Amino acid sequence: MRSIPVTGNGASTMTxxxxxxxxxxxxxxxxxxxxxxxxxxFTLNEGECLGxxxxxxxxxxxxxxxxxxxLAPNGATTGSIRYRGTELLNAPRATLDGxxxxxxxxxxxxxxSGLTPTMRVGDQMAEVxxxxxxxxxxxxxxxxxxxxxxxxxxxxxxxxxAYPFEMSxxxxxxxxxxxxxxxxxxxxxxxxxxxALDVTVQAxxxxxxxxxxxxxxxxLVLITHDLGVVAGLCDRVLIxxxxxxxELGPVREIFxxxxxxxxxxxxxxxxxxxxxxxxxxxxIPGQPPDxxxxxxxxxxxxxxxxxxxxxxxxxxxxxxxxxxxxxxCHRLPGDIHAIGGAVPA
Amino acid sequence: MSTRPELLGxxxxxxxxRGNVSRSLWRQAGxxxxxxxxxxxxxxxxxxxxxxxxxxxxxxxxxxxxxSWESILVPPGLADWHWFGTDANGRDLLVRTFYGxxxxxxxxxxxxxxxxLIGVTYGAVAGFVGGRTDxxxxxxxxxxxxxPLIFFIxxxxxxxxxxxxxxxxxxxxxxxxxMSRIVRGQTLTVKSKEYVESAVAIGLSRGAILRRYIIxxxxxxxxxxxxxxxxxxxxxxxxxSFLGLGVQEPLTSWGLLISQGAGxxxxxxxxxxxxxxxxxxTMFCFNFIGDGLRDALDPRDR
Numbered sequence: 001m002r003s004i005p006v007t008g009n010g011a012s013t014m015t016x017x018x019x020x021x022x023x024x025x026x027x028x029x030x031x032x033x034x035x036x037x038x039x040x041x042f043t044l045n046e047g048e049c050l051g052x053x054x055x056x057x058x059x060x061x062x063x064x065x066x067x068x069x070x071l072a073p074n075g076a077t078t079g080s081i082r083y084r085g086t087e088l089l090n091a092p093r094a095t096l097d098g099x100x101x102x103x104x105x106x107x108x109x110x111x112x113s114g115l116t117p118t119m120r121v122g123d124q125m126a127e128v129x130x131x132x133x134x135x136x137x138x139x140x141x142x143x144x145x146x147x148x149x150x151x152x153x154x155x156x157x158x159x160x161x162a163y164p165f166e167m168s169x170x171x172x173x174x175x176x177x178x179x180x181x182x183x184x185x186x187x188x189x190x191x192x193x194x195x196a197l198d199v200t201v202q203a204x205x206x207x208x209x210x211x212x213x214x215x216x217x218x219x220l221v222l223i224t225h226d227l228g229v230v231a232g233l234c235d236r237v238l239i240x241x242x243x244x245x246x247e248l249g250p251v252r253e254i255f256x257x258x259x260x261x262x263x264x265x266x267x268x269x270x271x272x273x274x275x276x277x278x279x280x281x282x283x284i285p286g287q288p289p290d291x292x293x294x295x296x297x298x299x300x301x302x303x304x305x306x307x308x309x310x311x312x313x314x315x316x317x318x319x320x321x322x323x324x325x326x327x328x329c330h331r332l333p334g335d336i337h338a339i340g341g342a343v344p345a
Numbered sequence: 346m347s348t349r350p351e352l353l354g355x356x357x358x359x360x361x362x363r364g365n366v367s368r369s370l371w372r373q374a375g376x377x378x379x380x381x382x383x384x385x386x387x388x389x390x391x392x393x394x395x396x397x398x399x400x401x402x403x404x405x406x407x408x409x410x411x412x413s414w415e416s417i418l419v420p421p422g423l424a425d426w427h428w429f430g431t432d433a434n435g436r437d438l439l440v441r442t443f444y445g446x447x448x449x450x451x452x453x454x455x456x457x458x459x460x461x462l463i464g465v466t467y468g469a470v471a472g473f474v475g476g477r478t479d480x481x482x483x484x485x486x487x488x489x490x491x492x493p494l495i496f497f498i499x500x501x502x503x504x505x506x507x508x509x510x511x512x513x514x515x516x517x518x519x520x521x522x523x524m525s526r527i528v529r530g531q532t533l534t535v536k537s538k539e540y541v542e543s544a545v546a547i548g549l550s551r552g553a554i555l556r557r558y559i560i561x562x563x564x565x566x567x568x569x570x571x572x573x574x575x576x577x578x579x580x581x582x583x584x585x586s587f588l589g590l591g592v593q594e595p596l597t598s599w600g601l602l603i604s605q606g607a608g609x610x611x612x613x614x615x616x617x618x619x620x621x622x623x624x625x626x627t628m629f630c631f632n633f634i635g636d637g638l639r640d641a642l643d644p645r646d647r
């Protein structure tokens with residue numbers, strides 16, 4: 001039972017907070033150049049939640065690490081990511097430090113190692129407020145205890161002076177979320193915030209993020225593998241494959257009428273309660289593309305169920321198929337459905 | 346008492362939950378350390394050696410320079426307060442041994458502090474900044490490493506003359522090299538941890554990250570190395586003094602006493618026995634403490 005998203009799109013006034021244009025991320029390695037992200041364009045509007053979906057290695061995390069200036073030292077970027085007009089790519093450290101943790105915040109994938117074991121949780125959280133709002137440790141304490149209450153940590157007074165290893169994984173993840181929201185950021189990037197957690201805690205964390213978005217008007221980017229999470233929480237989805245955007249559009253549009261064979265295949269391989277459990281789950285055959293030798297045409301061609309000759313030779317341009325909905329494919333949306341069959345509801 | 350064991354257990358849990366104070370990693374390590382008998386025994390023995398080295402020369406009836414023609418090469422005994430005997434100049438060995446302990450322990454501690462400060466800063470900076478800076482800094486360490494210690498000290502002594510201060514400089518200047526390598530290696534590991542990344546992502550400056558996130562997390566192995574470095578430095582001082590390059594008369598150290606005693610091993614064996622025993626016991630103690638700390642700080646290794 002997957003609830004159909006009832007996402008109020010009314011909140012977003014369509015003013016972009018983050019604009020990403022022609023982003024390329026490359027890594028120099030001993031065996032050659034690895035292209036993690038190519039020619040990526042997207043915007044994040046005020047108060048919206050953008051889901052970013054793709055397989056491992058599709059470039060979704062690297063895009064946002066680049067935005068935070070956190071790429072590995074052998075990484076290089078071209079293009080532009082702007083926050084309200086301020087360029088973030090290759091920006092001076094002082095500019096980045098003023099924004100990171102303050103206006104832009106990130107929740108990392110691995111909460112278990114995201115807190116330093118040598119500091120009390122409260123002191124670590126206080127760093128953010130002392131750095132960006134010039135609060136004293138004592139003033140920071142009150143704010144932090146409030147923030148811990150918001151993420152439903154029992155007995156926050158006592159947890160303030162606990163060490164990370166005295167907490168469970170779910171608690172640490174919630175501490176990370178509380179820490180990321182301390183300065184009321186305008187943009188919150190959540191990189192697979194629920195992967196390390198069990199299902200009940202996942203649900204709590206997601207409800208928390210949803211509440212944050214609704215009550216503070218924070219723009220949320222949710223990087224995930226889980227299409228169910230996207231359906232429940234996001235307004236728009238960006239589907240990435242081989243470092244490129246293959247489809248971008250409103251959640252409802254994409255779930256009802258996926259206009260790219262990859263999106264379609266992803267939706268079909270989702271486990272659901274109506275599928276006969278005795279049957280194997282549908283999978284996408286083949287391997288993710290080799291980022292060192294990306295094909296000249298479409299990166300998905302070798303796994304695509306409806307490729308034509310043009311797919312091998314020329315890269316499909318990103319074209320609109322509806323209002324605010326675009327995708328990169330040579331085939332017409334109607335043809336994809338004809339070959340691929342109906343998507344299970 | 347009819348209390349069932351489960352209830353006792355839950356009572357203990359509740360008690361633990363009521364305790365407000367969280368135990369830091371350091372405090373937990375401290376508890377494991379105090380349970381280690383060999384290490385705790387060593388701490389006690391070392392404390393006794395240190396205290397007697399400080400106090401005995403203050404009130405002992407003989408001074409370290411008091412030569413006496415009447416009592417040359419007196420063997421150990423209770424007569425006339427020459428408990429450890431006397432040397433060829435009639436000086437009391439007991440007071441000289443404890444006084445030598447002062448010098449040896451001071452040199453061991455001070456040179457280690459010097460090595461610790463330089464080595465930790467240098468290694469952490471090299472590892473944290475990385476890239477070309479790291480390469481340049483570590484090659485400089487390699488170059489210094491290739492200079493033999495004795496060669497280095499002979500140059501210092503020839504240029505500046507014999508001076509106890511030079512011993513500090515020379516040992517400190519050499520021993521920080523290994524420290525910086527250890528710290529750099531640890532820093533490289535810690536640097537890639539997620540909590541450092543999240544510290545960058547909350548906009549902390551590099552200096553703050555280095556001081557509050559990197560260095561506290563590399564200190565474990567460093568502390569263990571420190572307990573092994575102190576005895577190493579005491580030994581280095583001993584052999585410098587043995588070679589005549591270290592502490593000069595009338596000051597004395599365990600190394601110097603041993604070197605003088607070695608010359609009279611046949612006629613007056615007590616001259617080498619007492620200082621050598623103190624030196625050996627001290628070495629054992631530091632090594633046991635080092636072992637204990639390593640087990641306490643990294644319990645998985647056991």
